[in-house]
Amino acid sequence: EAGVAQSPRYKIIEKRQSVAFWCNPISGHATLYWYQQILGQGPKLLIQFQNNGVVDDSQLPKDRFSAERLKGVDSTLKIQPAKLEDSAVYLCASSLRGSGTSNEQFFGPGTRLTVL
Amino acid sequence: TQLLEQSPQFLSIQEGENLTVYCNSSSVFSSLQWYRQEPGEGPVLLVTVVTGGEVKKLKRLTFQFGDARKDSSLHITAAQPGDTGLYLCAGAEAGGTSYGKLTFGQGTILTVHP
Numbered sequence: 748e749a750g751v752a753q754s755p756r757y758k759i760i761e762k763r764q765s766v767a768f769w770c771n772p773i774s775g776h777a778t779l780y781w782y783q784q785i786l787g788q789g790p791k792l793l794i795q796f797q798n799n800g801v802v803d804d805s806q807l808p809k810d811r812f813s814a815e816r817l818k819g820v821d822s823t824l825k826i827q828p829a830k831l832e833d834s835a836v837y838l839c840a841s842s843l844r845g846s847g848t849s850n851e852q853f854f855g856p857g858t859r860l861t862v863l
Numbered sequence: 864t865q866l867l868e869q870s871p872q873f874l875s876i877q878e879g880e881n882l883t884v885y886c887n888s889s890s891v892f893s894s895l896q897w898y899r900q901e902p903g904e905g906p907v908l909l910v911t912v913v914t915g916g917e918v919k920k921l922k923r924l925t926f927q928f929g930d931a932r933k934d935s936s937l938h939i940t941a942a943q944p945g946d947t948g949l950y951l952c953a954g955a956e957a958g959g960t961s962y963g964k965l966t967f968g969q970g971t972i973l974t975v976h977p
Contacts, residue, residue: 751905789869789951789967790906803964838905850955851896852965854905 749773751855753839759861765827768858772820772841779816780852781824782838790838796822826860834862866890867954869968876942877976884937884950884971892954895928895935896965900949942975949973 752771760766772779777798782790793812795803799819807814811830816822826833836859840852868887876882886895894913898906910919912928912935919926923946925938935952949972953965 787969789867789953789969791967792964795964840905851908851911854907856904 751839751841751853753837753855753858755858756856757859757861759863760829761863762831763828765825766829766860767823767825768837768839768860770822770824770839770855772822772839773853776841776843776853777819778842778844778850779822780840780842781814781822782840784836784838784857786835793824829860829862831862834860836860867952867966867968869950869952869971871971872969873972873974875974875976878943879941880975882939882942882973884952884973885934886936886952886968887934888954889933890954891932892956893932894955895932896953896955897926897935897937898951898953900951900970906949906951939973942973944975944977947973947975 751773754769758766779796781793783793784790791806793807794814796816799816812826814824824837836857838854838857840854842850842852866888870885874882894911896911897909899909900906910921910926912919912926915928915930915932917928923940927936937950939946949970951970952968956964
């Protein structure tokens with residue numbers, strides 16, 4: 748079974764530029780998550796999709812971050828414009844369902860973003 | 864916002880030693896998960912504990928969920944260099960419309976020297 752795919756793996760941009768990350772979840776997984784992991788910290792949930800609908804984006808900085816999941820499969824996360832503090836690893840995860848005590852999330856390898 | 868405090872943040876030990884990592888919160892979680900993350904990779908689930916007081920063993924790793932479902936511990940016996948990595952605990956919110964949202968601790972970086 749193929750895992751969660753993410754691209755690019757690395758991205759270096761200057762502040763105020765735009766960047767987009769792509770995620771392809773595990774086939775059949777209804778729920779997709781985007782996390783931000785700053786060096787030395789645990790992942791922080793940015794947005795959670797159930798199929799193609801948003802169920803939680805309470806920690807997404809909506810003035811500069813946006814995400815979409817068209818057709819309930821692939822997803823893109825965009826930052827526009829980027830700030831220095833956005834430097835982090837952006838992790839995508841998927842799960843078969845979005846709730847339940849045994850809800851296992853499968854993570855992709857992440858995209859490491861450096862903002863100069 | 865529910866918070867999970869992990870301790871210690873860093874652990875550097877010799878091969879063969881035992882260690883314990885703690886995960887504490889003032890909030891109740893419906894379940895708690897432990898993940899291991901290696902450099903350049905995403906976290907990988909090790910175990911999920913659901914019932915208060917539950918103990919699960921995975922080879923040399925022992926996981927325990929507190930009776931009140933607010934805290935958990937990970938104990939590794941006879942650590943090996945292959946155990947090196949970032950260990951993360953994550954709590955699933957209890958009830959409401961949380962949709963299985965996970966709150967992660969800040970992680971414990973474990974280094975096991977040969």
